[in-house]
Amino acid sequence: MAKNTYETLFILDSNHYARDPGGVAKQIEQIVTENGGTVLVNRLWMEQKLAYPIDKHQKGTYWLCYHESEGSGLVAMARGFTLCESVIRELTIKLDPRLVEPMLANARGESFNPSSSSSSDDDDDSNNEEDDSETADDDAVASRS
Numbered sequence: 163m164a165k166n167t168y169e170t171l172f173i174l175d176s177n178h179y180a181r182d183p184g185g186v187a188k189q190i191e192q193i194v195t196e197n198g199g200t201v202l203v204n205r206l207w208m209e210q211k212l213a214y215p216i217d218k219h220q221k222g223t224y225w226l227c228y229h230e231s232e233g234s235g236l237v238a239m240a241r242g243f244t245l246c247e248s249v250i251r252e253l254t255i256k257l258d259p260r261l262v263e264p265m266l267a268n269a270r271g272e273s274f275n276p277s278s279s280s281s282s283d284d285d286d287d288s289n290n291e292e293d294d295s296e297t298a299d300d301d302a303v304a305s306r307s
Contacts, residue, residue, distance in 0.1 A: 165230045167202070167262045170243075170254040173222040176209060178248040186248045190227055193242035199231035203269040216250050228257075228266055 172190065179186050183206075191201045207224040216222070231239065236254060243252045257265060267274035 165200075165232055167228065167230050167257045167259070168199075168236070168254050169257055169265070170227045170229065170252055171207075172225040172227065172243070172249055173212070173216070173251040174225050174248050175219060175250055176221045176223045179209075179223040179225075187225075189246055189248060190225065190243075193239060193246065194227065194229045194231070197231070197235040197239040197242065199229045199235060199239065201227060201229045203228040203266055205269060219250055222250060226269060228269055 174186060187204055191204055194201050204227045205225070207226045209221065209223045212220060212222050240252070240254065243249050264274040264276075
């Protein structure tokens with residue numbers, strides 16, 4: 163089965179995270195790897211007051227995790243996140259393959275520069291279209307004469 167790239171956003175218990183930030187990050191990474199995934203980027207996003215209380219929590223720490231995994235491991239992974247004391251909520255989405263590299267670069271704090279070969283291919287295609295239209299214009303002028 164093919165591996166896909168996923169983004170998981172967590173709302174973590176701010177108290178657990180404040181006491182042991184490294185431990186919470188390791189727990190998340192461990193759950194992903196135990197279920198056949200590979201963590202690509204694992205980082206803090208922000209901490210803020212929640213829009214509404216969740217299990218009596220007023221504040222949450224938002225954590226982003228980008229990982230590669232087979233789709234069959236997602237159910238077990240979600241179960242592991244649910245059982246983790248530090249995790250209040252989580253949401254996992256599959257990333258479009260075209261967006262994987264830019265999103266990973268952004269998460270790492272790097273700038274993303276798309277390959278120059280794809281832009282030159284687009285330029286070649288547009289030049290061919292212009293050549294075709296010029297030929298059609300020439301044919302139209304010749305037929306009027």
